[in-house]
Amino acid sequence: MASIFSKIVAGEIPCYKVAEDERHMAFLDINPMAPGHTLVIPKQEIDYLFDMSDEDYLALELFAKRVAKALKAAMPCARVAEAVLGMEVPHAHIHLVPIQTEADMNFRNKLSLPGDDMASIAARIAAEMK
Numbered sequence: 320m321a322s323i324f325s326k327i328v329a330g331e332i333p334c335y336k337v338a339e340d341e342r343h344m345a346f347l348d349i350n351p352m353a354p355g356h357t358l359v360i361p362k363q364e365i366d367y368l369f370d371m372s373d374e375d376y377l378a379l380e381l382f383a384k385r386v387a388k389a390l391k392a393a394m395p396c397a398r399v400a401e402a403v404l405g406m407e408v409p410h411a412h413i414h415l416v417p418i419q420t421e422a423d424m425n426f427r428n429k430l431s432l433p434g435d436d437m438a439s440i441a442a443r444i445a446a447e448m449k
């Protein structure tokens with residue numbers, strides 16, 4: 320069965336898209352730790368990030384780097400933190416979270432923002448993509 324992220328890639332369920340290229344996609348986490356929390360995925364479904372080929376893994380990280388720079392420009396923060404868990408969704412993904420302090424990187428802290436706010440945050444990050 321296709322993962323929920325493959326359904327997003329296929330356009331079967333909606334997302335707040337931030338960026339896309341031929342092989343990758345970035346969209347807002349539906350329950351962000353902080354406004355702007357973004358997930359970066361390979362379009363091709365694979366469960367575990369560290370099972371990816373070196374080439375695919377490096378391409379994903381390079382795409383995530385571009386997204387992280389756009390995220391920092393759009394959402395003022397001290398750093399963009401990166402994390403890999405994969406405990407909930409079995410489709411490789413990188414979390415990018417704008418943080419002011421270490422305490423902001425808290426996976427138990429899940430926000431639910433209004434759809435209009437999510438849409439405008441995604442548009443702000445997308446506008447910074449180079």
Ligand code: AMP
Nearest residue numbers: 323334347348349350404405406407408
């Ligand atoms: P994990 O697999 O533990 O790295 O966590 C998966 C993340 O995906 C969580 O932070 C969820 O809030 C997020 N998530 C789950 N479903 C969706 C969705 N449909 N759109 C955006 N983010 C999602």
